[in-house]
Every structure is written in C-alpha cells, then in structure tokens.
Amino acid sequence: MSRQIFQLKISLAGVRPAVWRRVLVPGGYTLDRLHRVVQHGMGWRDCHLHSFEIEGRQYGEPDPDGELALHDELDARLDALVGKGSRFHYTYDFGDWWEHDLLVEDAFTAEPDERYPSCLDGERACPPEGVGGAVGYRALLAVLADPGHPEHAETRDRVGDRFDPAAFDADRAGTLLRRFC
Incomplete structure (x- = not known):
C-alpha cells in the first residue's frame, strides 16, 4: 500500500518579514506527530501548550480538568481531516499566542x-x-x-550571540524532523 x-x-502569522517552512509529512500522521513537526521544523522548544483548529474544531492534548474543550490529537489523523488545498491553524504558547x-x-x-518527514525550504529564524x-x-x-538602543546589549545577551533573525537551515530542520518526529 502506498503512503500519501x-x-x-x-507560516507564522503576524510576523514580518515572514517566517515559514515547507515540509513533507505522511498523511497518516496523527496531530500529536504533526505538532512535533511544527515544533522542530519551526525551531520552537515545545515548552508550552498548543492546539490545532481544523474546520472549527479544536484538537490538542486533552485537559484533565476539562477547562479546555479539545478533541484528542492522538485520535486525529491528518489525512482524515484535511486534503490538498485545506487551510488550518496551529497555536503554540497560549501566553504569547503564536x-x-x-x-x-x-x-x-x-x-x-x-524518508519523511522532511523540510524542503523555509525563511528566517523562529x-x-x-x-x-x-x-x-x-x-x-x-x-x-x-546598536545604539539602550537595551541592545541586554537584549543581545538574552537571545544569545548566535541568534540571527534572517538565518534558516533547511537541512538542519530536516535532520531534526527525521530524528524526533
């Protein structure tokens, strides 16, 4: 049987210049695996809650307290929910609301x-x-x-010298996807 x-x-909404990734993902992935693809492909550290919205339904990790009405992402396969041309949303970090x-x-x-998943292309650092x-x-x-801004040195220290907002390495992202997803 062939895999789709x-x-x-x-694309990260509300950010200019644009931050985006183009990835190849097996259609049989559940949304929890797609969550890992987004995390590793974009460059997030998976430190916060997340959810998907597909055709008005919310998916994510079920809330044991029942405060968030989410369908279980472990039970939701990508190919059962979307097809070519579909658009949907993923929110990461309910405080920063990415x-x-x-x-x-x-x-x-x-x-x-x-080997899948893989990263074909993208632009700019997460x-x-x-x-x-x-x-x-x-x-x-x-x-x-x-560099003349009074908070420049402190901000540079906080994000680190290696942070370059224009940088993106599709090969590195692809390696992370194959290793962790």
Missing part, C-alpha cells in the same frame, strides 16, 4: 527511497521563546537592529 504525503506550508497558518499545498504518493508574541518580537527585532 502532504506538502505543508507553515499562531501558525498551515496550507496543504499538495498531496502525492511517497517516493519509496525518501522567534525566541517568551518574547511576548508577534508584538514583542517586532520590538525585539527593532532593538537588535539598533
């Missing part, structure tokens, strides 16, 4: 010698965790771009 592969474009738009750009039969969402990230980028 979905080509997804994952919204991701996902588009199923294509669906095709898996290549027998290819924002650091805990910067205050899209608004906080815009402020952080402005401070980093201005």
